[in-house]
Amino acid sequence: MLSAQERAHIAQVWDLIAGHEASFGAELLLRLFTVYPSTKVYFRHLGDQPDEVQLLSHGQRMLQAVGVAVQYMDNLHAVLSPLADLHAQVLRVDPTNFPGPSHRPLLRQLVVLASHLQGEYTVEMQAAWDKFLTGVAVVLTEKYR
Numbered sequence: 001m002l003s004a005q006e007r008a009h010i011a012q013v014w015d016l017i018a019g020h021e022a023s024f025g026a027e028l029l030l031r032l033f034t035v036y037p038s039t040k041v042y043f044r045h046l047g048d049q050p051d052e053v054q055l056l057s058h059g060q061r062m063l064q065a066v067g068v069a070v071q072y073m074d075n076l077h078a079v080l081s082p083l084a085d086l087h088a089q090v091l092r093v094d095p096t097n098f099p100g101p102s103h104r105p106l107l108r109q110l111v112v113l114a115s116h117l118q119g120e121y122t123v124e125m126q127a128a129w130d131k132f133l134t135g136v137a138v139v140l141t142e143k144y145r
């Protein structure tokens, strides 16, 4: 459950990311591949240049999904269910690849990136995003059970 305060923090941080989905998403993917090389297995078709069209396009789709999740943060199950099916049944991504406790620092990069551009990224915002992204990961991996 997110408090009104946490909701506000999440929306505020998303405002810094919105409009940069492709470039932030591409950077996030490159960081993911570098820090967790096992994840690159699923993306053999993607290159390693931040301006590569396919990388930008997948980064954008991924972050747009996060944006939709922000919009429906009280109803993550409903909004992310098709995506959970896709990852579990079609893509068959090993669920250990999802942002669990060990991946959180990586997803945090995303928000840090946003804070480099403008404004302050407070510990309260960080805590709210940790909670939110954990919720997203839980829903995205629940179809495996």
Ligand code: ZNH
Binding pocket: 039, 040, 042, 043, 058, 061, 062, 063, 065, 066, 083, 086, 087, 091, 093, 097, 098, 099, 136, 137, 140
């Ligand atoms: Zn994922 C896809 C989201 C994680 C792998 N994804 C995808 C998409 C989206 C997403 C939106 C698209 C879909 C369509 O098109 O329909 N993801 C997402 C999110 C997350 C994720 C939000 C978190 C947070 N993924 C993930 C991981 C992995 C993955 C971790 C591994 C490692 N995905 C994937 C793949 C794909 C996807 C492989 C496919 C790609 C292509 O198609 O190219």
